[in-house]
Amino acid sequence: MIMCVIALCLGVVFFAMYVKTSTSPQPLLISDIDRWQDYNYVWIIGKITSGPSVSSTTLVFYIQDTSGANPLRVEVYDPEYKTLIAENRVPTVGDDATIFGQLRVYIDGSMELRVNKASDVTINNRAQAVPSSIQEVKDSWNTRQGLEYYRRVTLEATIVGLRPLSSAKIYTLEDNSGNTIEMYVHNGLMNINNKSFDFKLLQRVRVTAGASNYITTPQLVLADYGDIEEIGMQSPTPASLDNIDSTLVNQFVRVGGKVIFVEMVRASDSLAVESYNIWLDNQYNPRVSLDGDVYKLLSDNARQQLKRGAIVELTGIVSRYGSTFKINLLGPPDISLQSGTYEPPLVENFAAISSDNLDNLVKVEGKIIDDTPVFEGLLPVDHGFALQDNFGNNIKLFVTNTLYERMSYPPVVGDNVRVVGKVIQRESSMAVQPGMLSDMEEVS
Amino acid sequence: MEGLIYFVYALVGILMGSALSILPGLHIYSLAAISIILFVSFPSVDPLGMAMVFTGLLVAFAIVNAVTSTFMSTPDDSLRYSIFPNQKYLMAGRGYEASIIGGMGALGAMLILLLLAPFASLIFPVFRKLATPHMPWMLIGCVVYLLQTEWPKDWGSRAKTRFGRLKDGWASLSAGWLVFFLSMMMGFILLNMPVTSLEKSFQGAIMPAFSGFVAVPWVLTNAMSKFKVPQQNIKNTFYVSKKDMVRGTTTGFLGGMFSAYNPMISGGVGGLMASHATVTGGDIQFMVSGSAARFTYFVGGFFLIWVPFLHLIRKGLANIMVPIFSPKSEAEFWLFMAVLAISAVIAFLVLILVSRLMSKIIPRFSYRKVSFCVLAAIIALVLYFGGWAGLVIMVIATGIGLTQIMFRTRWANIMVGYFFPAMLSMAGLAAPILKILGIY
Numbered sequence: 001m002i003m004c005v006i007a008l009c010l011g012v013v014f015f016a017m018y019v020k021t022s023t024s025p026q027p028l029l030i031s032d033i034d035r036w037q038d039y040n041y042v043w044i045i046g047k048i049t050s051g052p053s054v055s056s057t058t059l060v061f062y063i064q065d066t067s068g069a070n071p072l073r074v075e076v077y078d079p080e081y082k083t084l085i086a087e088n089r090v091p092t093v094g095d096d097a098t099i100f101g102q103l104r105v106y107i108d109g110s111m112e113l114r115v116n117k118a119s120d121v122t123i124n125n126r127a128q129a130v131p132s133s134i135q136e137v138k139d140s141w142n143t144r145q146g147l148e149y150y151r152r153v154t155l156e157a158t159i160v161g162l163r164p165l166s167s168a169k170i171y172t173l174e175d176n177s178g179n180t181i182e183m184y185v186h187n188g189l190m191n192i193n194n195k196s197f198d199f200k201l202l203q204r205v206r207v208t209a210g211a212s213n214y215i216t217t218p219q220l221v222l223a224d225y226g227d228i229e230e231i232g233m234q235s236p237t238p239a240s241l242d243n244i245d246s247t248l249v250n251q252f253v254r255v256g257g258k259v260i261f262v263e264m265v266r267a268s269d270s271l272a273v274e275s276y277n278i279w280l281d282n283q284y285n286p287r288v289s290l291d292g293d294v295y296k297l298l299s300d301n302a303r304q305q306l307k308r309g310a311i312v313e314l315t316g317i318v319s320r321y322g323s324t325f326k327i328n329l330l331g332p333p334d335i336s337l338q339s340g341t342y343e344p345p346l347v348e349n350f351a352a353i354s355s356d357n358l359d360n361l362v363k364v365e366g367k368i369i370d371d372t373p374v375f376e377g378l379l380p381v382d383h384g385f386a387l388q389d390n391f392g393n394n395i396k397l398f399v400t401n402t403l404y405e406r407m408s409y410p411p412v413v414g415d416n417v418r419v420v421g422k423v424i425q426r427e428s429s430m431a432v433q434p435g436m437l438s439d440m441e442e443v444s
Numbered sequence: 445m446e447g448l449i450y451f452v453y454a455l456v457g458i459l460m461g462s463a464l465s466i467l468p469g470l471h472i473y474s475l476a477a478i479s480i481i482l483f484v485s486f487p488s489v490d491p492l493g494m495a496m497v498f499t500g501l502l503v504a505f506a507i508v509n510a511v512t513s514t515f516m517s518t519p520d521d522s523l524r525y526s527i528f529p530n531q532k533y534l535m536a537g538r539g540y541e542a543s544i545i546g547g548m549g550a551l552g553a554m555l556i557l558l559l560l561a562p563f564a565s566l567i568f569p570v571f572r573k574l575a576t577p578h579m580p581w582m583l584i585g586c587v588v589y590l591l592q593t594e595w596p597k598d599w600g601s602r603a604k605t606r607f608g609r610l611k612d613g614w615a616s617l618s619a620g621w622l623v624f625f626l627s628m629m630m631g632f633i634l635l636n637m638p639v640t641s642l643e644k645s646f647q648g649a650i651m652p653a654f655s656g657f658v659a660v661p662w663v664l665t666n667a668m669s670k671f672k673v674p675q676q677n678i679k680n681t682f683y684v685s686k687k688d689m690v691r692g693t694t695t696g697f698l699g700g701m702f703s704a705y706n707p708m709i710s711g712g713v714g715g716l717m718a719s720h721a722t723v724t725g726g727d728i729q730f731m732v733s734g735s736a737a738r739f740t741y742f743v744g745g746f747f748l749i750w751v752p753f754l755h756l757i758r759k760g761l762a763n764i765m766v767p768i769f770s771p772k773s774e775a776e777f778w779l780f781m782a783v784l785a786i787s788a789v790i791a792f793l794v795l796i797l798v799s800r801l802m803s804k805i806i807p808r809f810s811y812r813k814v815s816f817c818v819l820a821a822i823i824a825l826v827l828y829f830g831g832w833a834g835l836v837i838m839v840i841a842t843g844i845g846l847t848q849i850m851f852r853t854r855w856a857n858i859m860v861g862y863f864f865p866a867m868l869s870m871a872g873l874a875a876p877i878l879k880i881l882g883i884y
Contacts (some may be wrong), residue, residue, distance in 0.1 A: 003551045004789045010558045011785030014778045016449055022775035039576065040569050041755040041772070100772050102755075117770065376685075 004415060025098065031067035037381040038105040039117075044072060044113060044362075045098045045124075047147045048091045049130050050212045050221055053168070054188030059084065063099060063113075064147060073112040074099055076121065083118035085192055088202050092223035093210020094127025094151040116266035127152040129208045134179040137211050141218040153220075154208040154306045157181075158234050159199055160252075162196065162331030164293045168329075171199070173207070173220070183209060183220040195225040201315055201334045202252060206230035236315045241285040244325045255288075255327060256313035257281040259380075260342050261422065262306060263435030266402035271379065277435075278329075280312070283359060286325040288316060302337055307438050308420065309341035344420060350387070350395040359424045364395065364432055365418040368411055374398075377415050380405055384426070387417070398424065399440075406437060416443045447585055447779060452495040454783045455790070462794045464501075465509035467821060482484060483768050491769035492776065499746070499780060500787050502761055506742040507791040508798060510546040514539050515673075515802040516818050529727035537674045539806070541682055542731060543799035546686065547792050549735030552693030553700060554788045557740065557747060558826035561781045563775075565752040571705070580871035583708055587624075587860045587867065589712065593720070594620050594854050609762070619851035626844045627657070627861030632874075635865055636678065636883045640833040650810020650824045652834035656841025657858045661849050678804035684728055692732025695722045697802025699733070704748065704758060707870075708863035711741025713856045741785065750780040 020032040027045040028037075044063055049071045051061025059081035062071035074091075076084060084090050091097050100120040101113040115121055132153035133406040140149055159175040160180065161172035171183040185197065199205060208227040222228065242251070256281030267274040276295055298306070306312075315334040316327035329335065344361040347353055354363065371385035383404050385397040397419060403408055411417050420439040421432040434440050483494055514530045533542035559568075594616055603609045631637070634653060640850065696717050705713025715737030718724075724733050745759030750771045757763055771777065806814065826838050848855050868874040 003548065003555060004792065006464050007551065007785045007789050010555075011782045011789075014558075014561070014785065015447065015782035018778035018782060021773070021778060022447070025773050036570055036573055036752070039572055043772070059855040120772070281782060315701060403836065 002045070018028055022058070023102070027065070029067040029069070030065050030072050031069035033069075033072075033105060033111055035105050035107075037103050040103045040253040041101065042103055042113070043098065043100050044074075046072075046096075047092050047098055047150050048095045048127075048210075049147075049150045050093060050210070052090050052189075052192075053091065053186035054081070054191045055167075056188075059090065061092075063097060064150070066147065067230050068146065074101065074115060075112055075283060076115040076118070080115065084121060084305060086119070089118070089121060089123060090192065090223070091121065091123060092127065092152065092211050093221050095123050096125040096127075098122040098124055126180060127210075129154045131155070132211075134173065134175045134181045137181060137220070139219050140211070140425065141213065149211060149213075151211050152208060153211050153230065154206065156204065156206050158204050159201060159332070160330070162201075162294070162297070163291075164297060165330065173205075181218060181220060182214070183207065183222060184212070184214070186224045189222065189225050192224055193226055197228075199228065199230070199332065200233075201332050202234040202236060203230050203329060203426045204234055205229065207232050212223070219432070222394075228259065241280055242412070244286050244318060246320065249320050249325075250317065252315055253327065254313070254315050255280070256283070256311070258340065258342060259306070259310045259312055260306060260344070261420070261435055263422065263433075264400075264402055266380070266400055269379075271402050271405050276306075278306070278312075279361070283361060286318075286327055288314065288327045288329055290333070291330045291331070294329065294333055297331050297333055298335070302335065305337040305339055307436060308343075309339070311338040311340050312336065348389060349391050350389045350393040351391070353395060353423060353432075355425065356429065358425060360423050361420065362423055362432060363418065363420045364389070364397075366395075366416070368397070368413050368415050368417060369394070371413050376401055383410075384431070385411065387419070387432075396426055396429060397421075398426055398431045398433045403437065405442075409442075411440070412443065417441065418443050450493060450496045450669035450779060450783055451786060453490075453496035454500035454787050457497040457502075458504045458787050458790050458794070459500075460497075461501040461504025462508045462791065462798070465505050466511060466798065467825070492595050492779075495769045495780075496783050498761055498765055502742055502746055503784060503787040503792045504794065506739045507550045507788065508795050510674050510738075511543055511551070511795065511798050512801055513801075514543045515806045516814060529730045531626070532727065533731075534673060534676075537677045539673075539676050540678045540799050543802075544680060544796060545684055545728060545731050546735035547695055547795040547799075548682075548689065549693055549732035550739035551747040551788060551792055552689060552732065553697045553739045554743070554784065556697045556807075557744060558781060558785055561777075562748075565754065568705075568748065568751050568754045568756070572754065575705075578619055580867060583706060585869040586709060586713070587864055588866070589717070590856050590860055591620060591624060592617075592855065594847055594857075602875075616851065616853050619847070620853040620857045621775075623844060623848045623853055624853070624857040624861035625849070627858045630841065630844065631865045632864040632881055632883065634837065636874075636878055639837065640830055650796070652830040652838040653841045654845075655822050655826055655861065656838035657845045657862070658855070660819065660838065660842045661845035663815050663819045663822065664846070665849060667812050667819065668824065669811075673807050673811050673814075677799055678803050684732070686881045688726065688728040689732060691724065692729040693724070693736045695719055695724045695729070696733035696736025696738075697740050698722070700737035701744050702781065703737070703741045704744035705756075706760065706829065708860075708866050710856075710859045710863075711738050713822075713859055714741060716854075716856050747780075748786070750777045752777050781855065 010205060021227050025043040025213050027044040030044065046063045046065035046339040049062045049064045053060045057078045059270045060252035061074050063074055064071040086244045099113060099115060101115040103113055105111050105112065107242055118440045132155050134155060134157060137153060150248045159171055160174040163170040168184055171185060171375050172180055173183055174180045201320040206229050209222045212219050212221040236254040237248065239248060239253040239255055240256050249405050259278055259280060261279040263277045264273045265275045265277060275292055276290040278290060280288060314329055316329045319326050319328055346363045350364065363385060366387040366389045368385050369388045373381035374384050374385040375381055380401045383399045385399065386394050387397045418441050419432060419434050421434040424433050482497065514534055524564060530542045603612050696715060699714035699718025700711055702718065703709040703711050711818060715734055724730065746761050748754060748756040748758050749762040754776045755771060757766060826834050830837065844858060848858055865874055
């Protein structure tokens, strides 16, 4: 009997506590999360500061609360995230949201909140887009306090660059005053509405995106491919390669010509290609530089065509390095190509190649009689082949590891080869350095 | 005060649970299946209200089902731990007393749970953090402990040779290993490949297996014995000391909570280990701790999903409830605790009424006939939930259960053996064995 009475009394007390606490969920402040809360189920109430990014299995966004702690990564898994998409409830930057999920707190201090059900994501207040400008967004990074910065903005700008990452693309937008800001576009956004995203360099666009940040730099985050529309096209300055001058620096120009040489510029710490230098018409014209990541944005067909002899027309931005001008082909690459051929003059006697020929294009043919490795730290070696002509003269054939490791059948001592390359100087003697795989061929 | 409606939901659950609990051989997993049927039948019911129906159902089962164990000798795996004293009391005409003492144990465990509730969100998340990385070897350690701590049985005479004495010493141990091995093989098969038809698959394997392991062998031995249930005394005074009550309840709570928290450890196994740890002795302590362990095992496992920050899904009913309702707030936790407290008191009152009724009815029937009726009821339930394949599983499991009784080895070996494959799976060690068996 006593136990029953105690149980009934406790039951009444607990019911009173239910009545007292049933008004709203009790959120945990992100700043209060510690290692002991690993696996805990918690409520987080705050503002979405970044995202969404979508993969085949996961939707990710970030939420920050008033505690001032760094934003918390939130993951929603398949199929629940698809429910969010279907119900048009994907959280975007600026939304006020309440999230319930399981915390993971890792030993390195990183944290994430795993949401098990789509119903555990509640958007309390969907951010409404406000007209803005690049300048206003950048200024507000310093002037707006805390969470107020994160909001949806609509602005007009021109696409002046693209930097591809493994899972996203970073577009550079520029307004009429020359102010620029980066816009993060996750590749997985196609999963949200199956729309394509094919915007070109110098297109003018009206974009509605979240005002977010990358570390300490303001950045826009696109939430939906449908949030961007074309409103016009900016024309590049027509120019010819032989009259590029300082007045064109930092301007987009439209140039064309015949490719006479393409050289791969290797990265310093890997076998990756950092950039491609394209020689157009002759060796004196400003070279066109194409970043390795932008090169990957070219179609397979364009990549195959981009070699000696191709006729190209492209849009790039002029830059200056000392007294040398350069045209940078930025992404999204605006380039048209037509196949063609170009062969530099054949040098039959290697004794004719001297320091006067530095940076000239030459074609040489001979037999490989030696292969001297050139060590490159932890990377595979470069190869200094000794090439002998029919007159018994030798010249060094310098093949970088970046090129050599891409060869299906690399040359060996005894092979007869024909090589197109630029003349360089190595250890006080002249050498020929091929630019791409197609510059070397084995001959019988 | 709109929250009061949830007590009505719970009352529905209590009444249903009490009625179902009188069915011999009904297992908690059968109750889970009934819960699903309930939800499917009433999809528009408030999910929280349905969760309260489940709460009432579970609490009633955890308390009232003790009646079948005392008066019909059909324990489930968690009650098997305390069945011996209950039988003794029944034969002494004190079945009602045994039943109520058990109920008091359950109420005591419930009081501890209530007192623990305000601190639960602080204690259990930390415990989870500590225990999660070590779970596989902890569980395997429990199995090794159970297998190797079985004391050699006294077979009546001391063998004359050293070899004979060695053989006697190892007889129970090796029989325990045999039972464990057979049960484990059955677990490998039933837990990893579909044996029953798709529509029976939820209950198909586990419920018939458990009925065969525990309930059927016990009913069969009762049916073969020729004893008669004596006239039962119904009195309102019980000889339970405070010491027995406190010790039994705390021991039972400890074991029950251990098994509630850890996957694959049944209430009986937890209770056994806790009684070893606390050196529990005497019939009263045994009955009280057994009921307390059983209550904590069932209700404590369900309680874990409600604890703020923890929301740990353990045991059958929590798994069933998650698709319907997932507790998320502190308010829901307090509501659950309030409903739990009131439900337990009501279920205890039902237990008193039903025990009184049983005490009057049971002596009028032949115990053998009652046993056969119970057996028929179990077979009917197994057929209903598992089909013919379920019946075959039950027969095989009964063989293992009878082996355990015949060799007087520990029944817990069956339970841990059955779930041992799942423990190996948690440790990432099950796949090679499944390959050898041709299952994987």
